[in-house]
Amino acid sequence: MSLPRFHLAFPVDDLAAARAFYGEVLGCAEGRSSDEWVDFDFHGHQIVAHLAPGQAGDRASNHVDGHGVPVPHFGLVLSMAEWEALAERLRAAGTPFVIAPTIRFKGEPGEQATMFLRDPSGNALEFKAFADIGKLFAK
Template sequence: MAMALFHLAFPVDDLAAARAFYGGVMGCAEGRSCDEWVDFDFHGHQIVAHLAPGEAGDRASNHVDGHGVPVPHFGLVLEMADWEALAKRLRDAGCEFVIEPTIRFKGQPGEQATMFLRDPAGNALEFKAFADRAQLFAK
């Protein structure tokens, strides 16, 4: 079976700001677009920023390992070196983190590097990595 790719459509309130963040800060190549949406290549996956003022942003948070994790959120599981490079890129760009790059569940099953931030529309994103990717679904 071929590797599946995900497609995610999400609301933003300003396409120019979405382009600056996803294209500029995150380094995602832009695909198709029109006056109401923009496709981005999100590490080989397709995400689509749809103009929908007032609909973006998280609505709640859940307590996870001492942090208030924004809900909803989306993101990627990266290789550790890619996660570290992204954390540096985001810091260098002056991004404000909801949860600073950190190691969660240290010494436990599922130990992972994680970070949370928001795009300009307030959508929450999580990026994580595992020293041992076999721990992704560890209990």
């Protein structure tokens, strides 16, 4: 049995900018596309950038561990090595962070490495990793 995969469709203001960010900066392979949307391979998951100018970006933020976390947001839980490599890739690309790569909930059951950033349309993304993936849902 194969692992489940998620599908996420989200609005963007500019497909060329989305291609550059998701394809070049994040390294996501491009799949099918049209003049209105582009599929990307987001670590084995399908995300689809739909052209919808003015509809992207967060609407609010929640206070979490001393940071204003943008809502809505999406992202991935990576291995620690993948997370560290992505953080370095994003830094090298000059990507501005909403929340720079950091360790959240230090010393608590849910301790995690996390970083938040925005795509060119303002959509917020979070990438996180756990030293112990078994604590992903720990209370």
